[in-house]
Amino acid sequence: MAEQSAEVQAAGQRCDFCGAVVPTVRRVALDQDYDRLQQPHRELYACEPCSERKERSRLGLERR
Numbered sequence: 001m002a003e004q005s006a007e008v009q010a011a012g013q014r015c016d017f018c019g020a021v022v023p024t025v026r027r028v029a030l031d032q033d034y035d036r037l038q039q040p041h042r043e044l045y046a047c048e049p050c051s052e053r054k055e056r057s058r059l060g061l062e063r064r
Contacts, residue, residue, distance in 0.1 A: 015047035017054070026051040 012023040025045035046054060 013045060015050055016044040017046050017050040020047050022047040024048075028055070 012021055013025040014021050015025060025047055027043060027045050028051065
C-alpha cells in the first residue's frame with residue numbers, strides 16, 4: 001500500500017469493499033476446512049460494517 005493518497009494516509013485505511021476511509025480495517029482468513037494462507041491471493045481489508053456484513057453472509061444470516 002505504498003501508493004496511498006495523502007487523504008488515506010492522514011485518515012487511516014481504505015476499505016477494499018466499500019472504499020470508505022476509516023481509522024482501522026480488518027482481515028479475517030478463517031473458516032472450517034479453509035486455509036487462505038496456503039493459497040496465493042490479494043489480501044482484502046474491510047471496515048467494521050463490511051466485515052460484519054461479510055461474516056453474516058458467510059454464516060448464512062445476511063438477508064438478500
